[in-house]
Amino acid sequence: MRIRLDIAYDGxxxxxxxxxxxxRTVQGTIEQALAxxxxxxxxxxxxxxxxxxLVVAGRTDAGVHATGQVAHVDLDEQQWAxxxxxxxxxxxxxxxSLASRIRGVLGQYPDVTVSRTxxxxxxxxxxxxxxxxxxxxxxxxxxxxxxPLLRHDTTTIRGSLDEAAMDAAAQTLIGLHxxxxxxxxxxxxxxxxxxxxxxxxxxxxxxxxxxxxADAFCHSMVRALVGACAAVGEGRLEVADLARLRxxxxxxxxxxxxxxxxxxxxxxxxxxxxxxxxRAEQTRNRRDRDDD
Numbered sequence: 001m002r003i004r005l006d007i008a009y010d011g012x013x014x015x016x017x018x019x020x021x022x023x024r025t026v027q028g029t030i031e032q033a034l035a036x037x038x039x040x041x042x043x044x045x046x047x048x049x050x051x052x053x054l055v056v057a058g059r060t061d062a063g064v065h066a067t068g069q070v071a072h073v074d075l076d077e078q079q080w081a082x083x084x085x086x087x088x089x090x091x092x093x094x095x096x097s098l099a100s101r102i103r104g105v106l107g108q109y110p111d112v113t114v115s116r117t118x119x120x121x122x123x124x125x126x127x128x129x130x131x132x133x134x135x136x137x138x139x140x141x142x143x144x145x146x147x148p149l150l151r152h153d154t155t156t157i158r159g160s161l162d163e164a165a166m167d168a169a170a171q172t173l174i175g176l177h178x179x180x181x182x183x184x185x186x187x188x189x190x191x192x193x194x195x196x197x198x199x200x201x202x203x204x205x206x207x208x209x210x211x212x213x214a215d216a217f218c219h220s221m222v223r224a225l226v227g228a229c230a231a232v233g234e235g236r237l238e239v240a241d242l243a244r245l246r247x248x249x250x251x252x253x254x255x256x257x258x259x260x261x262x263x264x265x266x267x268x269x270x271x272x273x274x275x276x277x278x279r280a281e282q283t284r285n286r287r288d289r290d291d292d
Contacts, residue, residue: 001080002120003095005030005054007069009112011260012152016062017069026112027054030071033105037098038079052079057126057268058133061220063260065153068134068267072126095119123277124270128284132196133217134267137210137226139258141233144206154207155262161233163200163208169232170198170210172243173225180249182225183218190286191218200229208233223257231255 007030015023019031035051057070075083084094091097099117106113123129138154140146141161147154173195180191197213210226228245231237237254245252271279 001075001083001095002124003073003075003098004118004120004124004126005071005073005099005114006116007071007112007114008067009065009069010152011060011063011065013111014062016064017056017059026060026066026069027056029106029112030054030102030114033102034073036105037101038075038082041076042078055126057130058217058265060263060265061260064263064265066265069265070126070130070268072120072124121273121276123273123280125276125280126268128280129270129276130216130268130283131271131279132213132215132269133265134197134211134213134269135217135222136264136266137212137222137258138262138264139208139210139226139230140206141208144202144208147205150207152261153264155259157230157234159234161208161230162235163202163233165239166208166229166233167200169229169237169239169242170200170225172239173246174198177246178249179218179221179246181246181251182221182228184220184224185251186219189218193218193221198225220257222263223260224255226262227258228255230258 009026011026013024014026017026019025019028031051031054038052041050052073052075054071054073060066060069083098084091095118099114102114102117138150139161140150140154140156141159143160146156174197176192176194178192183191185191194215196215197211200208200210203209210229212222212225228237228242231254232239232242241254245254270276
């Protein structure tokens, strides 16, 4: 039984998504909670005795938040039986009830939650079936001012930023390109991406908000993109410089990669159910890609 999990978290005190020995991570925290509910795998292969293993849509870095993260987990028959029957009673919606049970294990006021669980459609793969990911970045300048209540999800920068110039610069980056100049290189990982949307606006409080959407993101790409636009907003770079730097295909010190605290994964897009398996197969045939 494959279960889809919709997840949200404050990444401030996590060392990123991916499970790491001796470190507190989002994946490790949720897997531990799941293991308390469903137990280890009872399979007769190498996975026997192993805790449930999550596959995620986008592996976020340390300090990055999420309101729309998606993962899946495969449960064997015995594990699923523990979900279907609880305290000798059959659950009316076993897959859906799993979310509340996980929240119960996580406790009151946790910094990660599973907002929803459901039976995954045929062919669904949280990572490989995804067709796009959307991130939001919050940036406060002198006009917005510093709000200590927002310090965990908003980066602060000195001086006033020109949001019109930042938005114009963002528009020049949209499309299918090699974003090597905006990615932290990883061996054998492609840096070619389709940037579907990138725009800047100010919210009602004056905070600058970037919306960034792409088929996938390479490591630190979103934070580099917003750092480049911030440099334009400060007047240190011209609007045309961002596309020029992109096409030079090399990392540069012309702008800073901004802090993780301002970044939130807000949504993951999937095709219609009948296209999920085909999309997953298509993506697997490409080189593995690391998300921001």
